[in-house]
Amino acid sequence: MHIPDGLIPAQVCAAGYAIAGLTTWYSLRQMNRKPDPTAEIPKASLLTAAFFVASSIYIPVPPVSVHLILNGLLGVVLGYFAFPAILIGLFFQALMIGHGGLTTLGVNAAMMGIPALVAYHLFNLRQTLGRALPDRVALGGFAFLGGALGLGLSTLIFLVLVITTIPAGFDVDTERSIILALSLAHIPLMLIEGSFTTLLVLFLHRVKPELLEG
Amino acid sequence: MTYQKSTRLAAGLAAGATLAWALPTLAHGIVLGYEPVNSVEIQAHYDTGEPMAAAQVVVYAPDDPNEPWMQSTTDAEGLFTFTPDASQPGNWEVMIRQAGHGGIVTVPVAAANGEEVVSEDSGADNGTAVIQGQTDTTSSENLSSVQQGIAIGAVIWGFIGTALFFARGKR
Numbered sequence: 001m002h003i004p005d006g007l008i009p010a011q012v013c014a015a016g017y018a019i020a021g022l023t024t025w026y027s028l029r030q031m032n033r034k035p036d037p038t039a040e041i042p043k044a045s046l047l048t049a050a051f052f053v054a055s056s057i058y059i060p061v062p063p064v065s066v067h068l069i070l071n072g073l074l075g076v077v078l079g080y081f082a083f084p085a086i087l088i089g090l091f092f093q094a095l096m097i098g099h100g101g102l103t104t105l106g107v108n109a110a111m112m113g114i115p116a117l118v119a120y121h122l123f124n125l126r127q128t129l130g131r132a133l134p135d136r137v138a139l140g141g142f143a144f145l146g147g148a149l150g151l152g153l154s155t156l157i158f159l160v161l162v163i164t165t166i167p168a169g170f171d172v173d174t175e176r177s178i179i180l181a182l183s184l185a186h187i188p189l190m191l192i193e194g195s196f197t198t199l200l201v202l203f204l205h206r207v208k209p210e211l212l213e214g
Numbered sequence: 215m216t217y218q219k220s221t222r223l224a225a226g227l228a229a230g231a232t233l234a235w236a237l238p239t240l241a242h243g244i245v246l247g248y249e250p251v252n253s254v255e256i257q258a259h260y261d262t263g264e265p266m267a268a269a270q271v272v273v274y275a276p277d278d279p280n281e282p283w284m285q286s287t288t289d290a291e292g293l294f295t296f297t298p299d300a301s302q303p304g305n306w307e308v309m310i311r312q313a314g315h316g317g318i319v320t321v322p323v324a325a326a327n328g329e330e331v332v333s334e335d336s337g338a339d340n341g342t343a344v345i346q347g348q349t350d351t352t353s354s355e356n357l358s359s360v361q362q363g364i365a366i367g368a369v370i371w372g373f374i375g376t377a378l379f380f381a382r383g384k385r
């Protein structure tokens with residue numbers, strides 16, 4: 001779901017960098033407000049590694065195949081650390097695996113990172129909306145929502161971005177229908193990543209609950 | 215009248231053709247010639263190795279990079295072949311796209327014999343259009359799988375090392 005180099009206009013790339021830059025600044029400021037900002041770096045660093053590897057794991061959803069993104073999971077577990085983590089992960093993906101590209105790094109970071117922050121806030125809603133539910137149900141349920149909707153929002157942004165930037169000379173209808181098919185293939189992936197987020201959150205809650213406080 | 219004549223002639227020819235069924239082109243001279251041209255074959259596949267079948271292809275000529283010179287699609291094996299116009303030397307750009315994925319390949323084409331090479335830095339042979347090398351949009355393609363594996367491993371180790379460093383600092 002990464003947008004590669006050369007397929008979208010330069011203005012969109014520049015806007016992507018601008019948005020990603022602002023969001024990075026905001027995330028870093030939020031991180032700096034924590035009593036000990038370095039305390040969460042081990043967790044963030046390990047999940048960056050997981051994010052980096054995840055895009056090489058393909059899941060066949062006939063007729064296409066999709067790969068894991070895990071941006072919702074990063075948002076749920078890392079909070080504001082998720083945005084820099086995704087930015088760094090995408091940078092290395094562009095360099096090493098050839099997913100995405102350096103000109104589209106900003107666009108991709110905004111596309112995956114901002115939904116991660118949304119996922120974090122969704123997950124935090126468990127403390128208000130989920131208060132009536134049993135503890136573990138609220139935890140698992142909102143983790144699922146965060147993991148699934150984080151990815152879903154990214155897919156939606158991807159869909160809008162690539163459909164509105166089909167260059168002249170391409171058959172718009174054909175391209176549009178394939179893009180829609182690919183986006184629909186992300187619905188099962190949303191369920192997979194949502195369940196995965198739930199499992200991880202419940203596991204962390206059992207073994208090391210303080211990791212989820214961030 | 216010429217019209218009638220030609221009609222009759224056609225009728226006669228048709229009759230003749232029917233009679234001489236085995237030799238339908240008896241009276242028509244055929245000139246066959248050939249000219250060697252250099253075609254470019256673009257191979258498009260995903261990094262899983264799966265070919266990009268039926269992806270849309272647009273070719274841009276060097277003298278007008280905004281207007282599509284040719285539109286087509288790749289075949290089932292993700293292959294697409296075209297013959298660049300040798301009278302337009304320079305960098306031909308081939309854009310391949312499917313479902314928002316794809317990329318641009320630049321194909322340098324040197325001038326045909328006697329023509330000046332415009333914006334072409336690598337040496338051109340005389341005689342025919344020359345297509346040099348194969349460029350790929352993804353940087354990973356330049357590395358062997360072992361090199362790529364080592365590089366990816368180094369990156370992952372970098373992340374784990376960062377985690378270990380800050381985990382140690384806490385204690």
